[in-house]
Amino acid sequence: MSGRPPSPRAGEHVIEARGLRKDFTVRVRAGRLRRERRVVSAVDGVDLTVTRGEMLGYIGPNGAGKSTTLKMLTGVLMPSAGTVRVCGLTPVAQRTRLAARIGVVFGQRSQLWWDLPLRDSFALLRHIYRVPAAEHAARLRRCRDLLDLDGFLDVPVRQLSLGQRMRGELTAALLHGPEVLFLDEPTIGLDLVSKQAVREFLAELGRSGDTTLVLTTHDLADIERLCRRLVVIDHGRVVHDGTIEELHARYGSRRLVVVDLDAPLAAPPELPGAPLHQADAEGRRLVFVCESVTAGEVVARLAGLAALRDISIVEPDIEDVVARLYRGPDSALTAPGAD
Structure with a gap:
């Protein structure tokens, strides 16, 4: 033995x-x-x-x-x-x-x-x-x-x-x-x-x-x-x-929807459950944060409001999430590709 x-x-x-x-x-x-x-x-x-x-x-x-x-x-x-x-x-x-x-x-x-x-x-x-x-x-x-x-x-x-x-x-x-x-x-x-x-x-x-x-x-x-x-x-x-x-859920990480419009809107759209996070100076590129809705729902709503030239979904990056954990949950989100 x-x-x-x-x-x-x-x-x-x-x-x-x-x-x-x-x-x-x-x-x-x-x-x-x-x-x-x-x-x-x-x-x-x-x-x-x-x-x-x-x-x-x-x-x-x-x-x-x-x-x-x-x-x-x-x-x-x-x-x-x-x-x-x-x-x-x-x-x-x-x-x-x-x-x-x-x-x-x-x-x-x-x-x-x-x-x-x-x-x-x-x-x-x-x-x-x-x-x-x-x-x-x-x-x-x-x-x-x-x-x-x-x-x-x-x-x-x-x-x-x-x-x-x-x-x-x-x-x-x-x-x-x-x-x-x-x-x-x-x-x-x-x-x-x-x-x-x-x-x-x-x-x-x-x-x-x-x-x-x-x-x-x-x-x-x-x-x-x-x-x-x-x-x-x-x-x-x-x-x-x-x-x-x-x-991701605990520290506020969310999927981002980045849309490029053919022409800017008169006013930034308000989408319940997906607040506007960033916009460029011309209003042609908009970035929304998916808080309580899916990316598909965001895109569908935007398609009914404006002509969309391009769409991209930015997945949450674990490196950003961990950095937010160390800094505290109120740290600002970042949106790659957004000006």
Whole structure:
């Protein structure tokens, strides 16, 4: 008997944190010559549960506590208070056993050997994690196909581009079949082609439902494309936990209808449920905010009032929504393309 806790079944929690807290003691100036110690809470009472197969976006501004949370979940840091279990294990106390159950891709940490060809790094990891040869070969074959690795498998890691190295890091983190994959800024600094390859690979991984994914990033396009659930943390506390759609609704994000008229109207139209947001100086371009009506209803009403030359629908941008969250819900909307 190995004593390994059973893997969570579908619908069960692979991550459970209650009242999670991490304090650091810092020295601050208290006069010309004197410094005093002060306790700073990087994470302040986070409650978080993640179910098997879920793809979770965990975001926040710099210093919000994202990376500190991940380090406690992966056993790198000991919590100051609260409880946390990942894959049925206590991360710090059972860190070695947990390492066999999770995969980690952190920008400042590499699992690859700098002077060895990528293929040799993968072979060494197989022996470190004691993965059966057939399982290792099957997983590597899948990663080779989805991440297009064959062109640089025999290239030393130090000669790889950033995008190639990130694809290698993702593969290295998955070869032992982890139940949870923690990703910290996986697409930062990548070119557009490499970003797209990484996103498509992670999306395919999520669709399979075998691996739970926890993603922290400043690139909100990653979140929009990959994660249905979004947790936003600020000053160490969770300020939103729900879907991206709920975030849009909660913080006043609305779809915009931008119309170009053949000729300006004598007076701006008043559309119930869709107030006029912006107009250009000539009155030919009008921007309406869909508050309680659909974009189709706005267009239909406008078509009965004026000849429309062009119509465009501007979807709410999650980056703007999160910025509004940090600034407060009364921040002004912006309308791309409107003067």
